[in-house]
Amino acid sequence: MTPTPSYIRPDPAGLSRPGGGSAPSPEGEGNDLAPRRDETTERARATRVSIVVPALNESLAIEAALAAARPLRAAGHEIIVADGGSADDTRAKAAPLCDLVVEAPRGRASQMNAGAARASGDILLFLHADTRLPPDAARLVVEGLARSGKAWGRFDVRVEGEPFMLRVIGRMMNLRSRLTGVATGDQAIFVRADVFRATGGFPDLPLMEDIAFSTAMKKRGAPLCLSARVATSGRRWEKHGVWRTILLMWRLRAAFFLGADPRRLAERYGYAPRKS
Numbered sequence: 070m071t072p073t074p075s076y077i078r079p080d081p082a083g084l085s086r087p088g089g090g091s092a093p094s095p096e097g098e099g100n101d102l103a104p105r106r107d108e109t110t111e112r113a114r115a116t117r118v119s120i121v122v123p124a125l126n127e128s129l130a131i132e133a134a135l136a137a138a139r140p141l142r143a144a145g146h147e148i149i150v151a152d153g154g155s156a157d158d159t160r161a162k163a164a165p166l167c168d169l170v171v172e173a174p175r176g177r178a179s180q181m182n183a184g185a186a187r188a189s190g191d192i193l194l195f196l197h198a199d200t201r202l203p204p205d206a207a208r209l210v211v212e213g214l215a216r217s218g219k220a221w222g223r224f225d226v227r228v229e230g231e232p233f234m235l236r237v238i239g240r241m242m243n244l245r246s247r248l249t250g251v252a253t254g255d256q257a258i259f260v261r262a263d264v265f266r267a268t269g270g271f272p273d274l275p276l277m278e279d280i281a282f283s284t285a286m287k288k289r290g291a292p293l294c295l296s297a298r299v300a301t302s303g304r305r306w307e308k309h310g311v312w313r314t315i316l317l318m319w320r321l322r323a324a325f326f327l328g329a330d331p332r333r334l335a336e337r338y339g340y341a342p343r344k345s
Contacts (some may be wrong), residue, residue, distance in 0.1 A: 117146055119147040124152050125159070126156055131150070132163075139166070150171070151180035153175035153179070176274075224298060225298045227300050256299065276325075
């Protein structure tokens with residue numbers, strides 16, 4: 070019998086009974102024919118997910134992003150916004166809609182690590198400010214990890230926007246991730262909190278921190294690839310041109326695997342890395 074993963078908390082209510090059964094529902098008490106609940110699902114309800122949202126000058130989008138995650142917070146999960154020194158009112162707008170706003174040096178890796186350091190959840194989920202989770206995302210993550218025995222994973226992704234090619238890009242990202250075991254930040258990476266801390270978190274890189282993290286996590290096992298889709302904005306592809314952006318990302322990724330300086334790659338991507 071596979072042991073329950075350590076991040077699933079013990080059942081203080083005594084739902085688990087000797088012999089592997091589960092407690093009957095209150096409505097069915099004393100009725101031998103009452104349906105029994107799935108033990109994994111019951112224990113999963115006691116597992117808390119911390120959603121960490123890195124943000125930088127997201128004043129126009131942060132309220133909608135956090136409002137979309139409101140049901141998760143209402144269900145007892147935690148939302149942390151990790152701000153990288155926004156010059157607008159991102160922090161002020163985020164504060165009433167999340168559990169905690171933390172400040173960190175600019176850079177997604179630095180910000181996500183800072184948010185994770187303050188998180189209280191058993192599982193960490195890293196969500197870009199322009200990405201929306203599917204309904205029931207926390208349950209899918211908790212139960213998926215529990216049943217698979219895996220330590221980390223990601224969602225499939227749908228890239229939103231007018232060009233038809235954006236839909237193709239999303240499908241190709243999902244296929245590539247399944248074949249390589251590498252996840253990108255747009256796919257809402259999630260990981261057991263104890264494993265994240267044991268691995269040292271995201272490498273503090275100005276670009277490709279998600280690729281580097283996935284590569285390190287693969288040594289602990291393949292990711293759980295959930296078919297439920299997150300929806301991410303295609304604004305960069307639309308602004309700079311779909312094919313131009315695709316080719317740029319291919320070149321940057323190839324250069325990264327060949328050992329190029331991530332700071333130079335970030336500059337080519339159009340992102341000014343912070344000074345060391």
